[in-house]
Every structure is written in C-alpha cells, then in structure tokens.
Amino acid sequence: MAGKYDKYVFNPPHMQMSLKADKSVVFDGLWVGKQLVNYDFTMGHQFVRKPFKGDNPAHTHNFQEFLAWYGGNPDNPDEFGGEVVLYLGEEMEKHVFTRPTVVSLPPGFVHCPLEITRVDRPIIQIEMMLAAPDGSPPTREPFFEKDKGFNPQEVMDFKNLSQPQ
Numbered sequence: 001m002a003g004k005y006d007k008y009v010f011n012p013p014h015m016q017m018s019l020k021a022d023k024s025v026v027f028d029g030l031w032v033g034k035q036l037v038n039y040d041f042t043m044g045h046q047f048v049r050k051p052f053k054g055d056n057p058a059h060t061h062n063f064q065e066f067l068a069w070y071g072g073n074p075d076n077p078d079e080f081g082g083e084v085v086l087y088l089g090e091e092m093e094k095h096v097f098t099r100p101t102v103v104s105l106p107p108g109f110v111h112c113p114l115e116i117t118r119v120d121r122p123i124i125q126i127e128m129m130l131a132a133p134d135g136s137p138p139t140r141e142p143f144f145e146k147d148k149g150f151n152p153q154e155v156m157d158f159k160n161l162s163q164p165q
Contacts (some may be wrong), residue, residue, distance in 0.1 A: 010036050013162040015044075020157055021054055026054050029125075040131030040138070047072060048082070048123040051114040057147035058092060062139045063104040066131040069097060072122040081121035086114050090143070107133065110143045
C-alpha cells in the first residue's frame with residue numbers, strides 16, 4: 001500500500017567508484033543525488049575498510065561541501081581507529097585527523113587531495129554537497145595549472161551495485 005508521504009522517503013543506491021588505472025575502490029557506499037531526491041543536494045555515505053588515496057587533485061567548486069569521518073563503534077563515538085589526511089587552502093596546508101572530524105568547505109575554497117592512510121577499524125565517511133547559493137549548476141575547477149582538464153569521469157568507473165526491486 002502506498003503511503004501518503006512515500007514521496008519523502010528514499011532508498012539510496014549502493015554505488016561504487018574505482019580508479020580505472022588500478023581498479024582501486026575510492027567509494028563504496030550509499031549515494032543520494034538530485035536524480036533521486038529532485039533537489040540540488042548530493043550525499044555519499046560509506047564505511048572505509050582499508051586505506052586509499054583518491055586521485056582528486058586540489059580543486060574548488062561553487063557550492064558548500066561538508067566532509068565528515070566518524071568511528072564505527074556505536075558504544076564509543078570518540079574511538080576512531082584510523083588516520084585521514086586532507087590538504088586545505090592555496091598553500092596546501094596538511095591536516096591529519098585521528099579522531100571524529102567534520103570539515104566545512106565553503107564555495108571557492110581550495111581542498112584535496114584526500115588520503116585515508118590508516119584503517120584499524122571501519123571508519124564512516126560522509127560527503128555532503130549543497131546547491132550553489134545562486135542556483136547555478138555545480139562546478140568543479142582544478143586549482144593548479146597542471147591539473148586543468150582533470151575530469152573524474154575519465155579516470156573513474158561508476159557502478160550501481162543495488163539490486164533491482
């Protein structure tokens with residue numbers, strides 16, 4: 001039976017993103033985007049089980065983004081069990097996280113690369129991208145000249161692993 005408010009309830013697909021060059025997986029989790037919720041919002045949620053180095057070069061975009069990492073132990077939210085490295089700003093300031101962390105990335109702010117250097121226990125990683133403040137389509141611009149022309153679609157494979165219902 002269809003419910004009156006079913007249009008507000010979503011079952012996000014299980015998506016996997018891997019590098020074409022070596023097949024290493026850089027995202028394996030649930031992914032919600034505009035095509036599912038009909039709103040300019042994207043959210044990825046995954047359990048990181050092993051270290052990885054993303055190929056995403058330093059870049060900016062025209063929307064607010066949040067990155068978050070949490071430990072997977074529901075009995076001890078401060079237990080992290082890993083290490084995350086993220087570079088921030090034009091100076092590529094290195095930040096190392098060994099405890100639960102949320103990073104706010106305003107529009108136009110330089111960030112990445114990102115690397116998960118150690119995973120002792122699964123880490124929860126969440127990425128949220130909000131709509132651009134002026135309603136314009138989302139943009140993503142590499143910051144350094146050497147990375148101009150980088151296109152994630154060219155270096156990554158995207159797979160929907162959800163079973164049809």
